[in-house]
Amino acid sequence: MKLYDYAGAPNPRRVKIFADEKEIDLELVPCDMAQREHKTESFLAKNPSGKIPVLELDDGRCIPESVAISRYLEAIQPEPNLFGRDAYELGFIESRNRQIELELWTQIGTSWVNGPIVQSMKIFDLVPGAKEASDKNVNRYYERLNREFADDQYVAGERYTVADISLVTAIDFATRLVDLKPEDGLDHLWRWHAEVSARPAVSNNP
Amino acid sequence: MKLYDYAGAPNPRRVKIFADEKEIDLELVPCDMAQREHKTESFLAKNPSGKIPVLELDDGRCIPESVAISRYLEAIQPEPNLFGRDAYELGFIESRNRQIELELWTQIGTSWVNGPIVQSMKIFDLVPGAKEASDKNVNRYYERLNREFADDQYVAGERYTVADISLVTAIDFATRLVDLKPEDGLDHLWRWHAEVSARPAVSNNP
Numbered sequence: 001m002k003l004y005d006y007a008g009a010p011n012p013r014r015v016k017i018f019a020d021e022k023e024i025d026l027e028l029v030p031c032d033m034a035q036r037e038h039k040t041e042s043f044l045a046k047n048p049s050g051k052i053p054v055l056e057l058d059d060g061r062c063i064p065e066s067v068a069i070s071r072y073l074e075a076i077q078p079e080p081n082l083f084g085r086d087a088y089e090l091g092f093i094e095s096r097n098r099q100i101e102l103e104l105w106t107q108i109g110t111s112w113v114n115g116p117i118v119q120s121m122k123i124f125d126l127v128p129g130a131k132e133a134s135d136k137n138v139n140r141y142y143e144r145l146n147r148e149f150a151d152d153q154y155v156a157g158e159r160y161t162v163a164d165i166s167l168v169t170a171i172d173f174a175t176r177l178v179d180l181k182p183e184d185g186l187d188h189l190w191r192w193h194a195e196v197s198a199r200p201a202v203s204n205n206p
Numbered sequence: 207m208k209l210y211d212y213a214g215a216p217n218p219r220r221v222k223i224f225a226d227e228k229e230i231d232l233e234l235v236p237c238d239m240a241q242r243e244h245k246t247e248s249f250l251a252k253n254p255s256g257k258i259p260v261l262e263l264d265d266g267r268c269i270p271e272s273v274a275i276s277r278y279l280e281a282i283q284p285e286p287n288l289f290g291r292d293a294y295e296l297g298f299i300e301s302r303n304r305q306i307e308l309e310l311w312t313q314i315g316t317s318w319v320n321g322p323i324v325q326s327m328k329i330f331d332l333v334p335g336a337k338e339a340s341d342k343n344v345n346r347y348y349e350r351l352n353r354e355f356a357d358d359q360y361v362a363g364e365r366y367t368v369a370d371i372s373l374v375t376a377i378d379f380a381t382r383l384v385d386l387k388p389e390d391g392l393d394h395l396w397r398w399h400a401e402v403s404a405r406p407a408v409s410n411n412p
Contacts, residue, residue, distance in 0.1 A: 048305075048350065048354070049305050049309060055297070057294070061294060061298075063294070063297040063298055063301055064301050064305075065300065065301040065304045065305065067300065067304065068297045068298070068300035068301035068304060069297060069301075071296050071297050071300050072293050072294065072296060072297030075292070075293035075296050075297070076293045086281070087278050087281035087282045088263070088267060088269070088278065090277050090278060090281050091261070091269040091274045091275060091277050091278030091281070092267075092269055092274070094271065094273065094274035094277050095269055095270050095271040095274035095275075098271045098273065098274060099254075099255050099270075099271065101308075102307075102312075103255060106308075106312055125339065127333060127335045127336050127339055128334060128335060129333050129334060129335075129336075130333050130335075130336060133331060133333055144254065148254070
């Protein structure tokens with residue numbers, strides 16, 4: 001299986017961590033986003049959204065989207081379980097993962113697209129005021145997480161799941177590239193971050 | 207099982223259609239969003255994001271988020287299968303559903319929040335220019351879908367899945383409340399829309 005990847009990009013990182021947790025080997029194929037390779041006709045045939053990561057199976061079929069790829073990997077290698085073992089867990093872990101994606105990741109994305117690095121590439125129109133609004137939403141979500149981590153060891157409660165991978169990659173990307181590092185005083189959030197960052201699958205895929 | 211609902215809201219509609227496809231009965235409990243009931247302390251205990259739908263199980267545990275609830279329902283009532291039967295389907299259907307959510311639903315949401323109905327409620331700050339950008343993205347996605355439906359009967363290929371429910375509810379909401387009806391000339395998209403809208407589970411949950 002091949003994974004179309006770009007060094008430093010957060011969404012392929014999610015898949016690489018997920019695969020390492022399951023000890024699944026993926027052949028990494030660099031997709032040169034700086035040269036817009038993800039928008040070429042041949043790449044769009046693999047993923048009409050023109051985004052990475054994409055998993056290409058040995059028979060040529062392709063699955064885009066980090067969480068969709070992760071679900072495929074969970075199905076072919078069920079252990080360790082990262083999406084849930086019973087109906088309640090399958091629903092609840094999905095809900096936690098989705099809230100991080102829909103309420104945190106999307107806002108980090110808006111700040112990224114309207115921030116200095118992407119704007120200097122001149123590929124997206126600036127929406128004035130959008131970054132200020134999304135920065136505020138990101139910091140508000142960090143505060144919510146900090147309150148939740150006062151009681152919960154992990155995002156979905158007492159065990160590590162795909163939702164922790166979604167969150168640690170979001171925070172690391174926001175910290176490194178979007179100037180949205182969580183504030184120092186968010187002790188519970190940082191306790192969780194240190195614990196998850198120490199996992200080999202996470203630290204080996206920085 | 208109780209489903210916290212609000213008449214006309216698109217996300218509870220997704221769950222109601224999904225449950226009807228599986229012939230699962232849900233007790234609908236109205237949550238009065240006009241009175242901000244979804245932001246009360248007792249509701250936030252059910253869903254810290256303060257959103258509907260929320261599924262409350264008979265033992266009091268809660269699952270928020272329409273797709274997460276749908277996954278729970280798929281686990282307790284596997285037929286008809288709507289999320290995928292094997293590893294490839296589980297990944298591919300998820301990828302199609304996610305692209306509709308992340309690239310179409312989020313943009314419809316931006317147009318909704320920055321449009322006249324929500325802005326008249328004075329609960330969200332207007333981001334000037336945001337609606338123009340998201341309207342453009344919505345129409346671009348409709349054109350992509352129209353091209354795809356020239357070849358594919360349903361969103362994920364040859365059979366009806368959760369991704370069709372995500373799309374029909376998105377388009378109906380955009381048409382009715384966000385002034386983003388797909389253009390008349392998008393024949394393949396409208397062919398698909400007519401077919402899915404004729405399903406009893408869809409037409410019985412308008």
